[in-house]
Amino acid sequence: MSFVDEFNRLPGIASPRLQAFQRLLEPGHDLEALAARAAQTTRRHFGKTMRLFAPLYLSNECVNNCKYCGFSRDNPIFRTTLSVDQVEAEARYLATEGFRSILLVAGEHPKFVSNGYLEDCVRRLSAFVPSVALEVGPMETEEYRPVVAAGAEGLVVYQETYDRATYDTLHTAGPKKNFDWRLECPERAYQAGFRRIGIGALLGLADWRAEALALAAHCDYLLRHCWRASVTVSLPRLRPAAGEFEPTHPVSDRDFTRLMLALRLTFPQVGLVLSTREPARLRDGLMPLGITLMSAGARTEPGGYTGAGREALHRTERGKIVPLIGTEGEYATEQFAISDDRSAGEIAEKLRSLGLDPVWKDWDRALAHQEQAA
Amino acid sequence: MSTPLAQQPLVIAGRTFHSRLMVGTGKFASPQAMSDALAASGTEMVTVALRRADLSGEGDPFADILDFIDPEKYLLIPNTSGAMNAEEAVRLARLAAAAGLPKWIKLEIHPDPRYLLPDPIETLKAAEILVGEGFTVLPYINADPVLAKRLEEAGTATVMPLAAPIGTNKGLDTKGQLEIIIEQAGIPVVIDAGLGIPSHAAAAMELGADAVLINTAIAIASDPARMARAFAVAVDAGRAAFEMGLPVAGRTARATSPLTGFLDA
Numbered sequence: 308m309s310f311v312d313e314f315n316r317l318p319g320i321a322s323p324r325l326q327a328f329q330r331l332l333e334p335g336h337d338l339e340a341l342a343a344r345a346a347q348t349t350r351r352h353f354g355k356t357m358r359l360f361a362p363l364y365l366s367n368e369c370v371n372n373c374k375y376c377g378f379s380r381d382n383p384i385f386r387t388t389l390s391v392d393q394v395e396a397e398a399r400y401l402a403t404e405g406f407r408s409i410l411l412v413a414g415e416h417p418k419f420v421s422n423g424y425l426e427d428c429v430r431r432l433s434a435f436v437p438s439v440a441l442e443v444g445p446m447e448t449e450e451y452r453p454v455v456a457a458g459a460e461g462l463v464v465y466q467e468t469y470d471r472a473t474y475d476t477l478h479t480a481g482p483k484k485n486f487d488w489r490l491e492c493p494e495r496a497y498q499a500g501f502r503r504i505g506i507g508a509l510l511g512l513a514d515w516r517a518e519a520l521a522l523a524a525h526c527d528y529l530l531r532h533c534w535r536a537s538v539t540v541s542l543p544r545l546r547p548a549a550g551e552f553e554p555t556h557p558v559s560d561r562d563f564t565r566l567m568l569a570l571r572l573t574f575p576q577v578g579l580v581l582s583t584r585e586p587a588r589l590r591d592g593l594m595p596l597g598i599t600l601m602s603a604g605a606r607t608e609p610g611g612y613t614g615a616g617r618e619a620l621h622r623t624e625r626g627k628i629v630p631l632i633g634t635e636g637e638y639a640t641e642q643f644a645i646s647d648d649r650s651a652g653e654i655a656e657k658l659r660s661l662g663l664d665p666v667w668k669d670w671d672r673a674l675a676h677q678e679q680a681a
Numbered sequence: 682m683s684t685p686l687a688q689q690p691l692v693i694a695g696r697t698f699h700s701r702l703m704v705g706t707g708k709f710a711s712p713q714a715m716s717d718a719l720a721a722s723g724t725e726m727v728t729v730a731l732r733r734a735d736l737s738g739e740g741d742p743f744a745d746i747l748d749f750i751d752p753e754k755y756l757l758i759p760n761t762s763g764a765m766n767a768e769e770a771v772r773l774a775r776l777a778a779a780a781g782l783p784k785w786i787k788l789e790i791h792p793d794p795r796y797l798l799p800d801p802i803e804t805l806k807a808a809e810i811l812v813g814e815g816f817t818v819l820p821y822i823n824a825d826p827v828l829a830k831r832l833e834e835a836g837t838a839t840v841m842p843l844a845a846p847i848g849t850n851k852g853l854d855t856k857g858q859l860e861i862i863i864e865q866a867g868i869p870v871v872i873d874a875g876l877g878i879p880s881h882a883a884a885a886m887e888l889g890a891d892a893v894l895i896n897t898a899i900a901i902a903s904d905p906a907r908m909a910r911a912f913a914v915a916v917d918a919g920r921a922a923f924e925m926g927l928p929v930a931g932r933t934a935r936a937t938s939p940l941t942g943f944l945d946a
């Protein structure tokens with residue numbers, strides 16, 4: 308049995324815990340009171356700390372067409388895949404900024420991002436980055452194992468939307484079309500030995516309350532069945548990207564905040580992630596309320612931190628490589644536009660001003676992996 | 682003239698301590714808030730999570746928690762929090778020792794990242810290995826009297842049973858079991874986790890605990906240094922009361938002049 312079975316019965320037999328969660332989403336609940344309780348709950352379980360991480364984009368090649376994503380195969384964008392040396396250069400840059408926790412992100416492309424490549428990247432980074440996690444196309448359990456052995460401790464996979472019909476219309480081509488395969492991905496990751504598992508819904512694609520319930524049910528399931536893993540939940544909202552997809556179900560700041568608070572109160576010990584997709588003002592406001600993990604100073608294109616990978620840049624048209632003309636395409640195209648462009652140092656400063664300690668290192672290689680032989 | 686409250690010093694593994702309050706160093710708003718709280722607490726024993734420390738020896742400024750704890754003033758006890766099994770805990774302990782930290786280790790093995798409940802089987806396994814390697818081992822355990830005895834037999838320096846799950850602030854939830862552990866122990870019993878307010882700490886000491894460990898309750902207080910002091914006072918009060926011998930609460934009222942006094946007449 309996997310989460311698919313429980314998911315298919317939603318919203319029919321939501322547990323008392325999920326019903327309580329749903330009630331918290333109703334506008335009748337006083338948001339201010341929720342915020343106060345959420346802030347207190349967060350401090351009790353996480354103390355006055357905030358973990359910081361940075362995404363590192365390996366490749367923006369992709370065989371899928373996801374209507375909302377700038378990396379979609381059909382988008383005519385500038386693409387590149389970093390070599391392992393270039394990945395290391397980007398990670399070393401992030402390490403000078405302070406990051407000791409890095410999330411490797413890549414599109415889904417069997418030619419560019421194949422198994423051996425991820426392993427090599429992870430192994431190279433593990434030597435100086437205590438915590439390395441992945442956000443890449445879903446894989447088989449057996450394919451994950453060598454990546455875990457190489458030193459990856461976390462895997463992030465967002466379902467994007469939990470609405471089957473919407474999912475189907477948004478994913479027009481590529482392996483990502485398989486909804487259930489993606490839905491079961493966190494369980495496969497757990498079986499393979501990942502210690503931190505991140506899930507999420509891309510807000511803006513379907514009714515947010517329905518998404519929230521499914522996401523909470525997923526979280527609840529993982530807590531029961533993958534009890535040794537730390538589960539984190541992320542609520543990315545759609546941002547402008549190549550392809551110019553417009554959210555069909557925009558989520559207001561107020562509803563976004565309510566959702567976050569409801570998650571905190573329903574799952575007191577689960578990590579809640581906030582990315583640089585959100586504007587500075589909102590991020591600052593949410594810092595003390597329930598968020599426990601933040602990215603900072605993020606770039607969403609491969610080579611974005613150091614300019615690495617530019618020599619291998621190419622343009623694609625409907626998936627086919629076309630030569631660059633003249634000086635076009637100085638840089639690879641980003642996945643989406645970030646909103647909070649403050650540096651890591653500025654975010655750390657802001658956290659301190661709110662009485663929170665920015666935690667860069669909260670993991671040690673010795674915890675989960677054999678030390679690599681020198 | 683004021684009479685000192687706690688008289689008996691605490692001895693762990695042959696080392697004498699005058700404070701019976703251990704303090705954890707995670708979850709503070711800043712390293713400064715942490716060191717102020719440590720100073721105010723009067724503690725002599727401080728635990729620090731190895732996963733937050735720089736074990737590489739490269740002087741990593743972004744993993745600098747150890748820089749804020751004066752090893753002259755405090756015995757620094759590394760902890761293995763984050764370890765899910767004996768192998769990981771042992772590996773961390775060895776790394777800490779190799780990095781020059783004291784060969785004391787607060788052994789924490791919790792496979793469940795939510796309630797952080799300790800794994801008894803892996804804890805015993807790791808304790809046996811680490812004791813064998815000459816570590817002074819302070820294991821964090823559930824309030825399980827049999828496990829406490831097994832660990833003592835394995836040669837651990839203390840046992841550190843939980844009062845309630847971490848972050849719950851419930852106080853002495855496991856009181857009945859703690860009483861048995863204390864009654865049977867031949868090594869110091871340090872009550873750890875779940876003590877949310879100073880009166881919880883005082884109650885733990887009145888129960889006969891040898892020490893308590895506090896982290897979250899101090900770290901998240903609006904004034905951590907002041908709260909640290911409040912805990913210190915509560916620990917002293919509870920200990921002093923315990924040493925004096927607490928009156929046993931009677932189930933029924935007892936008249937000052939016995940009701941059956943006429944029988945002796």
Ligand code: SF4
Pocket residue numbers: 369370371372373376377378379380413414415483
């Ligand atoms: S969302 Fe992921 S799979 Fe879809 S197009 Fe973008 S990178 Fe590719």
